[in-house]
Amino acid sequence: MEDIKYVFDVKKDDFVRAGETSSKVKKILRELGIDSSIIRKISIAAYEAEMNIVIHSTGGQIVLEITPGVIRITANDRGPGIADVELAMKEGYSTATDRVREMGFGAGMGLPNMKRCSDRLYVTSSEGTGTHIVIEVDLKAGEQGE
Amino acid sequence: MNKMKEKYFHSVVLDADRCVGCTSCLKVCPTEAIRLKEGKACIIGEKCIDCGECIRICPNHAKNAVTDSKEILKNYKYTIAIPSLVLYGQFRGNVGINEMLTAVKKIGFDEIFEASVGTEIITNVIKNHILRNPEKKRPIINSSCPAALRLIQIRFPELLPNIADIETPVEIAARLAKAEAVRRTGFSMEEIGVIYISPCTARMTSVKHPIGIKKSYIDGVLSMKDVYGMMLRNLGSNTEDLTRSTKESLLWPIIGGQGEPLGIKNYLAVDGIHEVIKILEEIEMDKLEGLEFFEGMACVGGCVGGPLTIENPFIARRRMKTLAKGLPDSNPSDEEIKGQIEMYKSGFIRLTEAIEPKAVMRLDDDICKSIKKMEKIKEMLKDLPGIDCGVCGAPTCKAFAEDIVKGENRNAVCIVKTMKSFNKEKPQS
Ligand SMILES: Nc1ncnc2c1ncn2[C@@H]1O[C@H](COP(=O)(O)OP(=O)(O)O)[C@@H](O)[C@H]1O
Ligand SMILES: [Mg+2]
Numbered sequence: 001m002e003d004i005k006y007v008f009d010v011k012k013d014d015f016v017r018a019g020e021t022s023s024k025v026k027k028i029l030r031e032l033g034i035d036s037s038i039i040r041k042i043s044i045a046a047y048e049a050e051m052n053i054v055i056h057s058t059g060g061q062i063v064l065e066i067t068p069g070v071i072r073i074t075a076n077d078r079g080p081g082i083a084d085v086e087l088a089m090k091e092g093y094s095t096a097t098d099r100v101r102e103m104g105f106g107a108g109m110g111l112p113n114m115k116r117c118s119d120r121l122y123v124t125s126s127e128g129t130g131t132h133i134v135i136e137v138d139l140k141a142g143e144q145g146e
Numbered sequence: 147m148n149k150m151k152e153k154y155f156h157s158v159v160l161d162a163d164r165c166v167g168c169t170s171c172l173k174v175c176p177t178e179a180i181r182l183k184e185g186k187a188c189i190i191g192e193k194c195i196d197c198g199e200c201i202r203i204c205p206n207h208a209k210n211a212v213t214d215s216k217e218i219l220k221n222y223k224y225t226i227a228i229p230s231l232v233l234y235g236q237f238r239g240n241v242g243i244n245e246m247l248t249a250v251k252k253i254g255f256d257e258i259f260e261a262s263v264g265t266e267i268i269t270n271v272i273k274n275h276i277l278r279n280p281e282k283k284r285p286i287i288n289s290s291c292p293a294a295l296r297l298i299q300i301r302f303p304e305l306l307p308n309i310a311d312i313e314t315p316v317e318i319a320a321r322l323a324k325a326e327a328v329r330r331t332g333f334s335m336e337e338i339g340v341i342y343i344s345p346c347t348a349r350m351t352s353v354k355h356p357i358g359i360k361k362s363y364i365d366g367v368l369s370m371k372d373v374y375g376m377m378l379r380n381l382g383s384n385t386e387d388l389t390r391s392t393k394e395s396l397l398w399p400i401i402g403g404q405g406e407p408l409g410i411k412n413y414l415a416v417d418g419i420h421e422v423i424k425i426l427e428e429i430e431m432d433k434l435e436g437l438e439f440f441e442g443m444a445c446v447g448g449c450v451g452g453p454l455t456i457e458n459p460f461i462a463r464r465r466m467k468t469l470a471k472g473l474p475d476s477n478p479s480d481e482e483i484k485g486q487i488e489m490y491k492s493g494f495i496r497l498t499e500a501i502e503p504k505a506v507m508r509l510d511d512d513i514c515k516s517i518k519k520m521e522k523i524k525e526m527l528k529d530l531p532g533i534d535c536g537v538c539g540a541p542t543c544k545a546f547a548e549d550i551v552k553g554e555n556r557n558a559v560c561i562v563k564t565m566k567s568f569n570k571e572k573p574q575s
Contacts (some may be wrong), residue, residue: 003517031516032508032509033516036303068513068514
């Protein structure tokens, strides 16, 4: 009952608005009174997921769901998908073009950062279909602000 | 009511007679701390960071700062003025530093103590000690802007450990001035009054309610605007040799003046509260890798842009740079630096008290209730025009919905919505 859900569209190659979704996520969590260290983790993870949709996909959505026990970020895109998820998860692995790298993206740390900043990370993807990512962070008792 | 006032003392106050309820200040407030109530722009105490944006924007001068009056000098047997270095940029024409300081003294002070003593110490200690501590969270954030500090408390609590735990130039100057005067004059601490001449509203608040220290050594704060007038009359005669300022200290209150003398490449200096917010967002998200030092100043141009200054910040900056050219370079000896680091280690010029986060942005203490309230706000927003006109008294439609859900500002109505439904009901003719 006490769940709340927000859906944000993320466009391909839209660098002007890139980062806006994770900013909005952060603001919502702050207003809810979530502990600031958890806000930081979620917003970093959400940012990486958002940027991957902007850079690597043809567009998609970020969904934020909050329940009293867990915060969940779901990132869905329409493709092209990741051929080898295990490889993509490796630190430093990136298929980003030189152009993208010049702009300060594509260090290959996005997926590893999502892992580091979450309690659970699920990546489902294959070539041809889209990529589906779920990032979860638990709200343990006593971690809801001071 | 009185209790509330005590709890959230602010130097920024409303002159209700002058306020016409125009919504200008609502829009510029970086923490959405202003609401129109019965047509007057009231400040929400717990959210205000005393940045002074509202003072600057108000076309009717209805927002002001509470400062002390000259009468405060009568409370002390011996008085010391510490003028903010920004004062040096306030006079057009060829007014020299000694001439200005003499004019300040003639207001009725026994002694002038320059804030530049403090800027030198801060630069030396950060450069030679704090920056050398690998344990200290990066980027190290300047502690010199009290409005930025309050902003970090309420919006970026994760960055509190990054703040350089050293006092501000004025506070350091006040401590040294008082200690020296006690030794020299034989008066007690209480008999000596240290009065700061301030360009800054937030500093005024920090003197009454310090952040990071137990008690300020500053006994009174005069607004630079008030002092300017008093000084004008005194300029020009019997100039004393009072200044010991260096080039670096004159550049210190100009944006970049704190990061530059540290001798590091990876520093970033940002001025203007809204830009500071943007960069702090990036720092909080670990997006500025390798950044060693962040200098964030709430006012445009740095302290030269303070809300209590007279001169345009860009002209003041030019003037200060010109004056700086005629001053000697800062050239501290190893001995001096060692002594200053000791002073920092002993706690005398250090922020010894924890700077606590303030969760004023949250809807409720209980997360379940917060979620319910958020859901209600979301529902209400679907029905509001979303044009953030401010006529209801809240800066945005979202703030309007929040206030209602929180049970504050119950009487507020959305005129745009009312008009729309009125138009719909009108029969077509
Ligand atoms: N949403 C996505 N769609 C397609 N490919 C992706 C997506 N997300 C990640 N990838 C692939 O995984 C690689 C590693 O991702 P990541 O760790 O975020 O590093 P980076 O984005 O810096 O390349 C990317 O270079 C890309 O090949
Ligand atoms: Mg990435």
